[in-house]
Amino acid sequence: MSVDTITTISPTTNKPVLTRTTPTGPEIQQILSASTNAFATFRHTHPLSERQLIVQKALKILADRQDALAEELTEQMGRPIAYTAKEIATAKARSEYLLKISGEALADTEGEAENGFKRYIRKEAVGPVLIIFAWNYPYLVLVNSLIPAILAGNTVILKPSPQTPTIAEHISDIFLEAGLPPSVIQYFHCGSQTVLSAVASAPEIKLICFTGSVAGGISVQRAASNRVVPVGLELGGKDPAYVREDVDVKWVAEDVVDGAVFNSGQSCCSVERVYVGESIHDEFVTAVQEVLKG
Known part of the structure; x- marks a missing residue:
């Protein structure tokens, strides 16, 4: 070496x-x-x-x-x-x-008792x-x-x-x-x-x-x-977030962004992809953009 x-x-x-x-x-x-x-x-x-x-x-x-x-x-x-x-x-x-x-x-884990024996796991x-x-x-x-x-x-x-x-x-x-x-x-x-x-x-x-x-x-x-x-x-993982259609979009956007970029994104459990309900997709994307601007 x-x-x-x-x-x-x-x-x-x-x-x-x-x-x-x-x-x-x-x-x-x-x-x-x-x-x-x-x-x-x-x-x-x-x-x-x-x-x-x-x-x-x-x-x-x-x-x-x-x-x-x-x-x-x-x-x-x-x-x-x-x-x-x-x-x-x-x-x-x-x-x-x-x-x-x-x-x-x-501590020792006691085993099944038997005459003449003491059983345990140490x-x-x-x-x-x-x-x-x-x-x-x-x-x-x-x-x-x-x-x-x-x-x-x-x-x-x-x-x-x-x-x-x-x-x-x-x-x-x-x-x-x-x-x-x-x-x-x-x-x-x-x-x-x-x-x-x-x-x-x-x-x-x-x-x-x-x-x-x-x-x-x-x-x-x-x-x-x-x-x-x-x-x-x-x-390291490849962790997803799932955003349902009945959520508070603004609150979830802030939470998802934090999960993705906290510690500069250097976390084994950081959010790396997001699945969003179709009916709120555009609203969610806009909310995420606003969070990132801040």
């Missing part, structure tokens, strides 16, 4: 804002080995109650730094600052829910988890996989989008500050599908969580297909 420099271009100014370097082959192997070694101790030395406390502390730190993180996120991915902080707040709220249900979700950590996450809602997307993985006792390796590289760095620092042992969360930067596929196919990786494009997801799935490893893919 050759060394590759990644430059993040701000969509607001169209100027470079930072650079990162893709790790070499030996550096990747060091990350994988450190994650495996950390897993061997973390799952035994930190029971669920301690993992819950660490997550709780990390979320408090995240909230305390919300404004600074939001400003940096706006610079990197271009969303107006009025909305960026809300993503971090929502990511915290979602994480708090995952934290709330973690005790019940990770949820065990699997090992190093590779989390590949998109740039459009990076904090919100990341916590969907990161928080359950840590609460379950896994170690994680983060691969952020080249557009928002600092999110993984900040999250790693925040969890270290909250008391998470070193190497439980690690990260690497890359813009090369070859490097990413090499990591996804590594035997040290025991679970892959991917959020991003269809093409990227297929590539990761293909890389992991030579062995038995769970791969979760959350990919």
Whole structure:
């Protein structure tokens, strides 16, 4: 693997804002080995109650730094600052829910009683988890996989989008500050599908969580297909809106436009096509044009 420099271009100014370097082959192997070694101790030395406390502390730190993180996120991915902080707040709220249900979700499931036997299903950590996450809602997307993985006792390796590289760095620092042992969360930067596929196919990786494009997801799935490893893919959609003939046309026009262009349209569930009742078609088109003028 050759060394590759990644430059993040701000969509607001169209100027470079930072650079990162893709790790070499030996550096990747060091990350994988450190994650495996950390897993061997973390799952035994930190029971669920301690993992819950660490997550709780990390979320408090995240909230305390919300404004600074939001400003940096706006610079990197271009969303107006009025909305960026809300993503971090929502990511915290979602994480708090995952934290709330973690005790019940990770508890043993009792089996059918039988004389001389105690039957149950136990949820065990699997090992190093590779989390590949998109740039459009990076904090919100990341916590969907990161928080359950840590609460379950896994170690994680983060691969952020080249557009928002600092999110993984900040999250790693925040969890270290909250008391998470070193190497439980690690990260690497890359813009090369070859490097990413090499990591996804590594035997040290025991679970892959991917959020991003269809093409990227297929590539990761293909890389992991030579062995038995769970791969979760959350990919972009082609979402329609259906406008019935009995609606408040002005209200619906505003709602549909918001669903199509919010976050510059960079949402996996953004409205990409609209089906409209024939009798209100022209009225709806005119209403949409008025919304777009505003």
